[in-house]
Amino acid sequence: MSLNTTGLITTVEDGVAVITLDRPEVRNAFDDALIAALTRAYDAAAVDPQVYAVLLKANGPTFCAGADLNWMRRMATYSRQENLADAMALATLMRTIDLCPKPTLVRVHGSAFAGATGLIAASDIVVAVPEAEFAITEVRIGLIPSVISPYLVRAMGARQARRYFLTAERFSAETALALGLVHEVVSAEELDAAIVRHLKALKAASPGAMAATKALIAAVDRPFDQTVLQDTARRIADQRVSADGREGVSAFLEKRKPTWGAA
Structure with missing residues (x-):
């Protein structure tokens, strides 16, 4: 089933919720309606038992140019x-x-600016083409990358964020890879194959x-202390006695595929 609403196409294909930005006429820039639609799409994917991964992609030459100008005019x-x-919605x-x-994946085939870098930084696996460009441009128009900053600082580190938040300069896919914002850079011809490779690995888990x-x-992305030590021990103990934990260990010991990867 495919649903196209407010510049967003949502489909489920072989267990993958595919969310496609579809506003190429405005370089897939987002406004309040698209933000709400994206939130609904991720919420739906999160609870769909038929979905094991979520893929964000875009139509047109640009991945996402950030905020829509008409939306910005209204915000003014x-x-x-x-x-x-409005900010709380984003x-x-x-x-x-x-x-x-x-697991959330992003297929970056073109430029990603401002808020789009937040979508990327908040996701689990990001693959981009060498021609993609990135920029965190808010300071150029007197704003700050506020609600996206926790995810960007986590991905890039505070030291690199100081530079790229303040200069608003464009940087390449290779630089994004070095910064930790992107996980893999492949040619346009290899982009879909790279996504399929990651999805195949995720489906086996x-x-x-x-x-x-x-x-x-x-839980552990914080200073390591006794609380984290106890928490990590509790979490692995809980996982070991869960249905998936028991099945996974049994399948490994019995040298067979687990039930979730048997198809």
């Missing part, structure tokens, strides 16, 4: 309370992607273990 007339509500989208229990692993990473 908003009160502080209206702006706060912050909620970023958090929804970040906390999605399913336990859905329950992947969700637990994502929660684990969020």
Whole structure:
């Protein structure tokens, strides 16, 4: 089934929720309607038992140019309370992607600017073509990359964020790879094959273990202390006695495929 709403196409293909930005006439820039649609799409994928991974991609030559100009014009007339509500909607989208229990992938075939870099940084696996360009441009128009900053600083580190947040300069896919914003850079001809390769690896993994692993990473992504030590011990103990944990270990010991990868 395919659904096209507010510049977004959503489909489920072989267990993958494919979310496609479809506003090429404005370089896939997002506005309040698209932000809401994206949030709904990720929420739906998170609870769909037929979905094991989520892929974000885009139509047209640009991946995403950031904020839509008409939306920005409307924001300029908003009160502080209206702006706060508007910003919270974007912050909620970023958090929804970040906390999605399913693996989230991004296929970057063109430029990604401003808020688009937040979509990328909040996701699990990002593959880009060498021609892709990136920029965190908010300071150029007197704004700050506020709601996307937790994900970008986590991905790039505070030291690199100081430079790229402040200069708003464009940087290449290879630089994005070195910064940790992108995981892999491949040619346009190899882009889809790279995505398929990652999806194949994810499909072979336990859905329950992947969700637990994502929660684990969020829990330990902080200074290591006794609380983290105890928490990590509790989490692996819980996973070992779960249905997926028992099945995975049994299948390994019995040298067979686990039930989730038998098809």
